[in-house]
Amino acid sequence: MTEIYCTKCRKKTETSSEVQDMTDKGRYRIHGDCIICETHKNTITGENWKVKLHSKGEVLDAKKKRKKTATNKKAKKLGLKILDADDKVQAYIKRTTTPPSTSRLESNEEEEIPAPTQGDSSVSEYFESIKLYAIARNKDLDHINIKVAFILGLKLDYAKRAKEFGFKKPLKEIVEHLVGDRY
Ligand SMILES: [Zn+2]
Numbered sequence: 001m002t003e004i005y006c007t008k009c010r011k012k013t014e015t016s017s018e019v020q021d022m023t024d025k026g027r028y029r030i031h032g033d034c035i036i037c038e039t040h041k042n043t044i045t046g047e048n049w050k051v052k053l054h055s056k057g058e059v060l061d062a063k064k065k066r067k068k069t070a071t072n073k074k075a076k077k078l079g080l081k082i083l084d085a086d087d088k089v090q091a092y093i094k095r096t097t098t099p100p101s102t103s104r105l106e107s108n109e110e111e112e113i114p115a116p117t118q119g120d121s122s123v124s125e126y127f128e129s130i131k132l133y134a135i136a137r138n139k140d141l142d143h144i145n146i147k148v149a150f151i152l153g154l155k156l157d158y159a160k161r162a163k164e165f166g167f168k169k170p171l172k173e174i175v176e177h178l179v180g181d182r183y
Contacts, residue, residue, distance in 0.1 A: 002051055004041040006034040015041060020049045113137060117153035123178045126153065130171075141171050150174075 003012040018032035028049050031042045046052045054062070113136050116129040130153070134146045150171060151159055158178050165177045 001035075002030050002032075002043075004030065004032070004034075004043045006037065006039055006041055008037045008039040009034060013037075013041075115149035115153060118155050118158070123154075123158060123175060126150075127175045147171055154178075 001014045001016070002018060004015050005011070006013045014035045015030070015032035016035050018030060020028070020030050023029050023044070028045045028047060029042065030045055030049055030051070031040065033039065034041055043051075113133065116126065116133055118126040121129075127150075130146065130150045131141065133149065134141050134143070137146070139146050147167065151162055151167065154162060161178060162174050165174055167174075169177075
């Protein structure tokens with residue numbers, strides 16, 4: 001009896017009603033039934049129905065080789081997918097793979113959301129637009145960028161007073177101080 005891999009048992013099992021014949025293409029074949037589940041099994045052998053025995057090392061090497069081939073195939077497919085992608089995807093990939101210095105030049109992030117300035121509005125009105133700006137930029141009100149934007153947009157005399165009060169204080173306190181000064 002020859003041990004043949006059984007697809008149902010998912011392991012090599014003994015074989016009953018074993019037949020040695022040849023395939024249409026002239027290859028040596030053994031087929032028969034699994035002695036455990038009776039599933040019909042098939043295997044191609046070496047010349048004269050000699051079953052090739054592989055050492056553990058050979059089996060592992062074959063496994064590694066198959067894995068490598070599969071990985072290469074996947075990589076090639078992914079590469080082709082990237083080449084096939086539309087312009088938007090290409091631009092995105094380019095942006096995420098270019099160094100920060102160049103991507104900053106290309107990106108319009110700073111221009112997309114211009115920081116508000118006080119102009120003719122009151123400090124509290126101006127503070128409301130800064131709040132919206134912080135939300136749009138997805139930043140905390142006390143994030144240094146928001147604070148800097150707020151100070152830069154202030155009218156000069158307010159900016160001076162804010163400086164005297166202390167930039168390190170929470171933005172809300174700075175605003176309260178500036179608003180309080182007016183009354
Ligand atoms: Zn079986």
